[in-house]
Amino acid sequence: MADHAATHAxxxxxxxxTGLDHRKMGMWAFLGSDCMFFGSLIGTYLAYKGKSIxxxxxxxxxxxxxxxxxxxxxxxxxxxxxxALAALQDDRVKVAARWLLATAAMGLHFVLNQVYEFWTFxxxxxxxxxxxxxxxxxxxxxxxxxAHVTGGVVWLLLLVGLAWGGRLDKRDHTKVEIAGLYWHFVxxxxxxxxxxxxxxx
Amino acid sequence: xxxxxxxxxxxQGEGGGHVTVKTYVNVAIVLAIITALEVATLYIPxxxxxxxxxxLLVMSALKFYLVVGFFMHLKYDHQIMRAxxxxxxxxxxxxxxxxxxxxxxxxxxxxxx
Numbered sequence: 001m002a003d004h005a006a007t008h009a010x011x012x013x014x015x016x017x018t019g020l021d022h023r024k025m026g027m028w029a030f031l032g033s034d035c036m037f038f039g040s041l042i043g044t045y046l047a048y049k050g051k052s053i054x055x056x057x058x059x060x061x062x063x064x065x066x067x068x069x070x071x072x073x074x075x076x077x078x079x080x081x082x083x084a085l086a087a088l089q090d091d092r093v094k095v096a097a098r099w100l101l102a103t104a105a106m107g108l109h110f111v112l113n114q115v116y117e118f119w120t121f122x123x124x125x126x127x128x129x130x131x132x133x134x135x136x137x138x139x140x141x142x143x144x145x146x147a148h149v150t151g152g153v154v155w156l157l158l159l160v161g162l163a164w165g166g167r168l169d170k171r172d173h174t175k176v177e178i179a180g181l182y183w184h185f186v187x188x189x190x191x192x193x194x195x196x197x198x199x200x201x
Numbered sequence: 202x203x204x205x206x207x208x209x210x211x212x213q214g215e216g217g218g219h220v221t222v223k224t225y226v227n228v229a230i231v232l233a234i235i236t237a238l239e240v241a242t243l244y245i246p247x248x249x250x251x252x253x254x255x256x257l258l259v260m261s262a263l264k265f266y267l268v269v270g271f272f273m274h275l276k277y278d279h280q281i282m283r284a285x286x287x288x289x290x291x292x293x294x295x296x297x298x299x300x301x302x303x304x305x306x307x308x309x310x311x312x313x314x
Contacts (some may be wrong), residue, residue: 028282032289039293043300051304060243068240075236077266078231078272086222184273186263195261199239200254 014174027178031185034148038189041141042196048133054112055132062198063117070113074149077106078187081180085175091170097163100176103183104156114146133154138197144194148186155179222273228271235260 014021040062065181084099121127129139157178162168239260242253270276275283 018281020281025282025285031311032286035286035290035293036296039296040300041295046297047300047304064240064243072268073237075229075232076231078268079225082220082225082272083222086225138271179293181273184268187272188268191261191264191268195257196241199243199257201252 003022021174023097023174024181027124027181028150031181034185034189038141038145038192041144042192045197048137052132052134055184056125056127058138059152059196059201061121061127063120064198066113067198070110071190072188073106073110073113074187077103077110078184080106081183084177085173085180088168088170088176090174093163093169096161096168096176099172100156100160100163104153104189107153107156107183111146111149111153112179114142114149118143128157142193145186146190148189152179152186155182174200220274220277224271228267232267233263235264 014023016025018025019192079151080103084103085094087099088096121135127135127138129136140154156179159168159176162172239257242248242256242260245253266309275286
């Protein structure tokens, strides 16, 4: 095992003495820290739940069908993301680029749904960041998640650009895998938000 | 574009295990079914609040596990990767429970007054 790792270390500067890819370990460490970030925001939302003294309640404003559709979009985008990785590992770069583009498109659709949701809350329900404890904790939590999704969409589009420009091939699969880890992470955060914030009464 | 046999493309985790395209598609189908069940559970008339909360949390945890285990390959990855993610995840859950306890918000279940 040690010899195997040492051999890799000689040939690939991204492989350390553990035999593991530094970039991938770095991403897992980042995702672990991001878990704590979102854990704090979810905990705050739950702590404030039902304690607003003004403004509309969650039941008054949530559009469950729209949010369910958004949840389905993110889940579907996780599938297209892994299909992109599988295609690249199989050296089908054009197919991988198409799956990456599909993933980015669904991510963008999710963000647009969220923008529409926020717009509705502000203009139809008079719920803003400063209206109530519910407003502040909701917008901060879901807003940071939306920012993560937006960052992921930009990342995916950069990968599509690299693929179209002929600068992404089978040897770069770790780059796509790391982007995928990030993308799946925003999906699992939404799984938690969807249940805890939207579905639990 | 999907390989029906799942034999052409497979993703290898650092731990050496394989995930095939067929597995990805199957996991996605299960995720879609669970999501539909989650939403449908909301519309069951007369379901006790604590039961509803319990069912939703279990289904959510299952979805979380499926995405992390199969799509993120953590089930097949090296134990260092698992430790890097699962450790902070446990801390995050502890943070949520601690903040809830701090504010007396045992919110997922009916609270006593």
